Amino acid sequence: DAMVIQNPRYQVTQFGKPVTLSCSQTLNHNVMYWYQQKSSQAPKLLFHYYDKDFNNEADTPDNFQSRRPNTSFCFLDIRSPGLGDAAMYLCATSRGGNGETQYFGPGTRLLVL
Amino acid sequence: AQSVTQLGSHVSVSEGALVLLRCNYSSSVPPYLFWYVQYPNQGLQLLLKYTSAATLVKGINGFEAEFKKSETSFHLTKPSAHMSDAAEYFCAVTDYSSASKIIFGSGTRLSIRP
Numbered sequence: 082d083a084m085v086i087q088n089p090r091y092q093v094t095q096f097g098k099p100v101t102l103s104c105s106q107t108l109n110h111n112v113m114y115w116y117q118q119k120s121s122q123a124p125k126l127l128f129h130y131y132d133k134d135f136n137n138e139a140d141t142p143d144n145f146q147s148r149r150p151n152t153s154f155c156f157l158d159i160r161s162p163g164l165g166d167a168a169m170y171l172c173a174t175s176r177g178g179n180g181e182t183q184y185f186g187p188g189t190r191l192l193v194l
Numbered sequence: 195a196q197s198v199t200q201l202g203s204h205v206s207v208s209e210g211a212l213v214l215l216r217c218n219y220s221s222s223v224p225p226y227l228f229w230y231v232q233y234p235n236q237g238l239q240l241l242l243k244y245t246s247a248a249t250l251v252k253g254i255n256g257f258e259a260e261f262k263k264s265e266t267s268f269h270l271t272k273p274s275a276h277m278s279d280a281a282e283y284f285c286a287v288t289d290y291s292s293a294s295k296i297i298f299g300s301g302t303r304l305s306i307r308p
Contacts, residue, residue: 085237121203123300131294180288
């Protein structure tokens with residue numbers, strides 16, 4: 082089945098130690114998104130790629146970076162995780178354009194010690 | 195600018211009872227509207243989507259939603275709740291400032307009483 086895959090499902094890191102979360106898709110979608118979701122809150126968009134064009138949200142901290150080496154893969158890098166970065170990180174994809182559905186991966190839960 | 199408001203952060207119903215989750219939207223142009231469901235420790239799954247083809251939209255798991263332009267509403271309903279419906283539900287609208295983005299409501303947690 083075509084899908085969005087996130088690895089790992091759970092990630093433990095230490096305060097200040099860089100961490101990378103990965104996302105891959107078999108849908109061949111143009112757009113890939115990274116969301117941060119904290120407990121009992123809606124997902125908050127961090128940034129998205131439309132093909133190779135990177136679109137950063139204005140309030141995304143500089144501590145968060147992203148790479149999209151090809152259509153299928155997208156990475157979220159957290160350069161110096163703080164305790165406040167502990168959250169669920171969701172990757173999603175879409176074809177792009179008005180009204181297109183976003184398809185979500187299962188998420189990676191990040192714990193910062 | 196577009197926005198969505200979900201009334202009630204937590205809704206509790208008995209098993210077999212009607213489920214009604216409320217969503218009101220604000221949009222200066224005809225909207226695309228979505229309902230997503232999120233089970234614990236999982237990603238979001240599309241329940242249904244309004245694209246103006248029909249005002250009553252049927253989705254998965256027996257859910258449906260009716261688009262009412264006069265009320266700017268897109269409420270989600272299910273005639274008979276099942277224990278497996280316990281989850282977080284998000285209403286969302288296309289963000290026309292960026293065609294690829296959607297705006298989520300704050301979510302409604304649905305609990306089912308035995």
